[in-house]
Amino acid sequence: MAGGIPGRSVLRARPTMRDVAALAGVSLKTVSRVVNGVSSVDPQMTERVNAAAVKLGYRPNLTASNLRRLHRRPSTVGMLVENAANPFSSALMRAVENAAHERDVLVLFGSLDEDPIRERKLVSAFIDRRVDGLVIVPAGSDQSYLSTERDAGTCLVFLDRAPMLLDVDAVVSDNEGGASSAVAHLLGFGHRRIAYLGDRASIRTAAQRFAGYRRSLELAHIEMDDRLVRHGIHSIDAATSAAKRLLALPDPPSAIFASQNLVTIGVVRALSALHCHDQVALVGFDDFPQADMLCPGATVIAQQTEQMGRVAAERLFARLDGDQSPTEVVVLPTTLIQRGSGELTPSVDR
Amino acid sequence: MAGGIPGRSVLRARPTMRDVAALAGVSLKTVSRVVNGVSSVDPQMTERVNAAAVKLGYRPNLTASNLRRLHRRPSTVGMLVENAANPFSSALMRAVENAAHERDVLVLFGSLDEDPIRERKLVSAFIDRRVDGLVIVPAGSDQSYLSTERDAGTCLVFLDRAPMLLDVDAVVSDNEGGASSAVAHLLGFGHRRIAYLGDRASIRTAAQRFAGYRRSLELAHIEMDDRLVRHGIHSIDAATSAAKRLLALPDPPSAIFASQNLVTIGVVRALSALHCHDQVALVGFDDFPQADMLCPGATVIAQQTEQMGRVAAERLFARLDGDQSPTEVVVLPTTLIQRGSGELTPSVDR
DNA sequence: CTGAAAGCGCTTACAG
DNA sequence: CTGAAAGCGCTTACAG
Numbered sequence: 001m002a003g004g005i006p007g008r009s010v011l012r013a014r015p016t017m018r019d020v021a022a023l024a025g026v027s028l029k030t031v032s033r034v035v036n037g038v039s040s041v042d043p044q045m046t047e048r049v050n051a052a053a054v055k056l057g058y059r060p061n062l063t064a065s066n067l068r069r070l071h072r073r074p075s076t077v078g079m080l081v082e083n084a085a086n087p088f089s090s091a092l093m094r095a096v097e098n099a100a101h102e103r104d105v106l107v108l109f110g111s112l113d114e115d116p117i118r119e120r121k122l123v124s125a126f127i128d129r130r131v132d133g134l135v136i137v138p139a140g141s142d143q144s145y146l147s148t149e150r151d152a153g154t155c156l157v158f159l160d161r162a163p164m165l166l167d168v169d170a171v172v173s174d175n176e177g178g179a180s181s182a183v184a185h186l187l188g189f190g191h192r193r194i195a196y197l198g199d200r201a202s203i204r205t206a207a208q209r210f211a212g213y214r215r216s217l218e219l220a221h222i223e224m225d226d227r228l229v230r231h232g233i234h235s236i237d238a239a240t241s242a243a244k245r246l247l248a249l250p251d252p253p254s255a256i257f258a259s260q261n262l263v264t265i266g267v268v269r270a271l272s273a274l275h276c277h278d279q280v281a282l283v284g285f286d287d288f289p290q291a292d293m294l295c296p297g298a299t300v301i302a303q304q305t306e307q308m309g310r311v312a313a314e315r316l317f318a319r320l321d322g323d324q325s326p327t328e329v330v331v332l333p334t335t336l337i338q339r340g341s342g343e344l345t346p347s348v349d350r
Numbered sequence: 351m352a353g354g355i356p357g358r359s360v361l362r363a364r365p366t367m368r369d370v371a372a373l374a375g376v377s378l379k380t381v382s383r384v385v386n387g388v389s390s391v392d393p394q395m396t397e398r399v400n401a402a403a404v405k406l407g408y409r410p411n412l413t414a415s416n417l418r419r420l421h422r423r424p425s426t427v428g429m430l431v432e433n434a435a436n437p438f439s440s441a442l443m444r445a446v447e448n449a450a451h452e453r454d455v456l457v458l459f460g461s462l463d464e465d466p467i468r469e470r471k472l473v474s475a476f477i478d479r480r481v482d483g484l485v486i487v488p489a490g491s492d493q494s495y496l497s498t499e500r501d502a503g504t505c506l507v508f509l510d511r512a513p514m515l516l517d518v519d520a521v522v523s524d525n526e527g528g529a530s531s532a533v534a535h536l537l538g539f540g541h542r543r544i545a546y547l548g549d550r551a552s553i554r555t556a557a558q559r560f561a562g563y564r565r566s567l568e569l570a571h572i573e574m575d576d577r578l579v580r581h582g583i584h585s586i587d588a589a590t591s592a593a594k595r596l597l598a599l600p601d602p603p604s605a606i607f608a609s610q611n612l613v614t615i616g617v618v619r620a621l622s623a624l625h626c627h628d629q630v631a632l633v634g635f636d637d638f639p640q641a642d643m644l645c646p647g648a649t650v651i652a653q654q655t656e657q658m659g660r661v662a663a664e665r666l667f668a669r670l671d672g673d674q675s676p677t678e679v680v681v682l683p684t685t686l687i688q689r690g691s692g693e694l695t696p697s698v699d700r
Numbered sequence: 701c702t703g704a705a706a707g708c709g710c711t712t713a714c715a716g
Numbered sequence: 717c718t719g720a721a722a723g724c725g726c727t728t729a730c731a732g
Contacts, residue, residue, distance in 0.1 A: 064725035068708040085444035094435035290640040414709035418724040
């Protein structure tokens with residue numbers, strides 16, 4: 001059978017600058033100059049060095065060069081998200097990757113699963129590998145532990161959720177405004193009994209969206225009915241059963257506001273199962289795949305996901321380039337996308 | 351205003367082992383022993399060192415320790431996918447991350463967008479950072495350039511698509527078998543004119559799925575009609591228009607096999623737009639989010655995505671642990687999930 | 701334009 | 717059990 005030996009049985013040692021220098025008959029320092037593209041090298045020597053490098057299959061060791069280097073260009077950044085497998089997180093990751101790629105920077109990622117302990121552990125793991133910067137969608141509610149890292153020179157930008165007890169840049173959506181406009185939209189179609197189904201209130205974005213829900217009810221002089229409010233819903237199945245219970249109430253809601261994409265999907269399932277997807281209105285926060293292909297299409301408050309990731313990355317690279325301006329929290333607006341589920345009027349017979 | 355100075359204006363230098371040693375009044379080497387958990391250190395000294403490390407906020411520099419270290423435990427692996435924002439890619443990423451996390455290994459990622467040049471550039475970028483291993487969903491059709499890296503000790507595992515011209519481990523789905531069973535399923539419902547809509551035939555998985563399509567037709571003694579075959583479809587929109595053109599033929603297909611999730615979604619849109627989602631049968635390769643919530647639900651050939659990623663990662667870590675067994679291509683079976691769109695019989699009136 | 705020496709933060713190999 | 721010296725692959729700071 002053809003083919004090499006798998007694993008690392010034949011360890012042909014990787015060539016170093018020293019090997020290239022020996023083959024080219026120059027000093028190690030000259031190789032360093034050529035590899036780093038320093039102009040002041042004799043063209044003939046440059047030629048010899050390049051030829052030797054190619055012949056040996058030389059690849060610079062960035063990890064070693066960064067060790068001694070003072071004014072290092074950024075080479076690697078870390079990114080912490082809620083869950084890499086979730087469309088919102090992965091859209092943010094791709095946006096950050098794109099901005100990083102333009103600068104030849106690579107991205108390390110980690111999923112937090114809403115676990116504050118995991119947040120701290122992964123931050124440490126990134127720091128131990130000396131990443132140049134960190135984009136963080138935090139899980140915990142106290143980021144003061146990061147002040148040491150910030151002062152040690154690690155640039156930080158928070159994304160989707162602003163940091164707590166720490167002064168660094170952040171890029172977030174207008175959660176309260178978006179939620180408020182969702183509820184206002186439902187009110188505009190005549191709904192008075194609007195339920196709130198949301199994630200754990202300890203998650204900052206969930207709290208802000210709940211605040212938006214309350215604000216719109218207050219502006220409409222509608223007293224909030226606690227029986228129509230459910231927090232702590234963190235999965236599709238939990239949302240489905242919560243919605244079913246809501247709709248089994250003696251005086252059920254005529255409309256539902258879902259604070260997050262998994263919750264929205266769970267509610268859609270419940271409405272389908274109960275065959276009332278054409279009676280009970282629904283607006284969800286966060287767009288999600290195939291939302292337009294459902295019957296009816298899901299009306300949502302969409303975040304500018306791609307832009308959030310890009311702006312956060314640009315901010316990080318600006319800091320890495322030496323930007324000393326005051327920290328800033330960028331708030332991006334949301335958009336209401338009407339697709340049918342949010343444009344139903346209250347049924348008379350319910 | 352409270353808060354520190356942003357950026358890196360106040361660079362309080364990060365403490366080193368030398369600093370910890372000085373504060374604890376021991377040698378650098380003793381600190382190294384404590385940090386690495388070597389048992390043979392006096393408990394009192396260990397105590398002093400730990401106290402000094404905590405007081406200074408010391409964090410080991412993994413990048414520096416790996417430089418001299420001979421038998422390094424893996425600390426970072428790289429992963430190349432088609433597109434981190436696509437659900438298939440991000441599911442694979444999360445699965446690899448999970449396996450890596452159990453070993454305190456971090457994952458660098460990069461999206462290739464089906465670009466072979468980008469594949470080579472990103473592989474080089476990973477190598478330059480001296481990742482311990484690489485999980486690759488390749489874009490190009492020749493991976494022989496990687497043999498040097500493999501021989502230099504970088505462990506490689508291919509995922510979803512086997513490598514070409516290179517002998518390394520791989521984990522793939524049974525693409526031909528899955529596609530074949532999809533078409534067999536449609537034949538079983540009485541369809542004789544079954545269209546194929548697929549991605550570029552130069553993509554290995556697409557070619558294999560097309561082979562499965564042909565095999566099932568041959569087994570049923572149906573001659574393939576070239577007018578019902580469309581390759582090179584790489585986006586939802588392209589799939590929608592291709593499907594519309596197919597259905598406008600004088601003798602349109604009664605069923606469609608879509609070789610990939612984006613194609614399937616595009617076909618669903620076309621069928622909805624033409625109001626024939628209850629007449630034309632559809633089976634797609636790859637499951638996709640909310641496929642069960644459509645009307646009708648989308649019948650698909652599902653890959654074991656999570657398992658593919660996990661098996662690939664386990665294989666990589668086995669190699670990193672010194673496994674010298676012959677290279678292996680693991681082929682995982684697919685599953686047909688019936689949801690309605692694939693269980694329609696040919697309409698008499700078409 | 702070129703190179704020999706020292707150093708980045710750590711581990712190895714070797715003494716005590 | 718503890719430590720001084722050399723070295724990992726590279727850059728810096730300094731001579732020539």
